[in-house]
Amino acid sequence: MINAIKIAATSVAALSLTASVALANPYAPYKGDTLVVNFPAHPHYNAVMKVLPEFTKETGIKVEVDQLQYLKMREKQTLELTKSKGDYDLLAYVVFSKADYVYADQLENLARYFMNPKLSDPSYDASDIIDGYIGNIGVAGGEKGYLPGPTGSLYGMPFGSETSILGYRKDIFEKHNLKVPENYDELLDLACKIPQLEPGMGGLSSRAASGHHASHAFLLHLAPLGGRIFDDEWNPIVNNEAGVKAAQALKKIVDCGPEGARTFGFAEAGAAFLQGRTAMFLDSTVFAGQVNDASKSKVVGKVGWAAHPAGTRRGSQTGGFGIAIPKNAQNKEAAFLLLQWLTSKKADRLIALAGGNPSRYSTHNDAEVNEKYPHMKVFGEALKYADPDWRPIIPVWGKINADLGTALSKVLTEDLDIKEALDGVAERTKKIMDQAGYNTWK
DSSP: OHHHHHHHHHHHHHHHHHHHHHSSOTTGGGTTOEEEEEEESSHHHHHHHHHHHHHHHHHOOEEEEEEEOHHHHHHHHHHHTTSSSOSOSEEEEETTHHHHHHHTTOBOOTHHHHTOTTTOOTTOOGGGBOHHHIIIIIEESSGGGTSOSTTOEEOOEEEEEEEEEEEEEHHHHHHTTOOOOOBHHHHHHHHHHHHHHSTTOEEEEOOOSTTHHHHHHHHHHHTTTTOOSBOTTSOBOTTSHHHHHHHHHHHHHHHTSOTTGGGOOHHHHHHHHHTTSEEEEEEEGGGHHHHTOTTTOSOTTOEEEEEOOBSSSOOBOEEEEEEEOBTTOSOHHHHHHHHHHHTSHHHHHHHHHTTOOOOBHHHHTOHHHHHHOTTHHHHHHHGGGBOTTSSOOOTTHHHHHHHHHHHHHHHHHHOOOHHHHHHHHHHHHHHHHHHHTTTTTO
């Protein structure tokens, strides 16, 4: 489905070439318009704010940004999207909001905009955008309802997307002649070996706190170890052998982690790595921007990066944000022009240089970007294994995710038997899925 979208976009781009030649300035009809956009307070979007004036300079379209802390942003969007006329022309959404917004018919299908030769930029090059990001952030209605497939449609574009990556202390690895782990056996061995080699230092810093932090960390290991939450018929299989192995991996990592590891969220796990209290960090690429910031980090110049280690397969997470046009937006065509510009090759590169998360392969391989951020090429290679199905993006996922996080927290803090905990999650998940109608056709 992703390839079909890209081929369609490329075909439309070719058709639009004649129109774009005739219309010397495709932005002219919208010059002087003001777009109101809703963005999160997030490192990527902080970088975007530095680049946005270039859009206005180039197009004459003004942009007002309502930038909010993520939870407040989500609350505001919930209200705005139910109005007959919304205040936002473009909004950013976190990946698991995709299912809620599309199911409620609150986002524009982007097909008719990419089909419009007056709007669609022939140089956009959709094939350059990372496949896993488009599938994860933008497509709905295909396989399983939330993945690409013959019936899928495009509702948003990746913008501030992330994948999981392994950060490691080069100085510690060189000191003890350690090999960067390529698979889970090596990763787990090092997680507990490093505290023996460096007393007082944890092996790997991980999220573990009760709730979504624990479930996120578990899912980080579930996909590469061959697991899924459901089989292809929506039967919960989180409690199978792969699920047990993923929970065992998380528990081992936390047990061998730095002091206080059981209470870590994303910020605390990252801080432990930045302060030199752990030798490895496995989580989102968004974290990389802080590593060489001397105001936050004690490990400046000491960190190397590698792809998420393989288990039975490679399968790094996909997540972060995308951008979309609300159904009730008042300036939809101009909003599409902004969406298209922000996700273009030019803007993707400018935003990356300003410290944002690129969504294009070409940006990850750009010489200037890599000179400033040497990790980008490694990230680009790692993104080949980004898995859009590492967690199910369905409307009832929030309830299942909360239960999973609570159960895993008891495993980590109360030594609840792993199989018993996951069996309970599977049983409760089946009831949730039955009530939601996922087994209607059986």
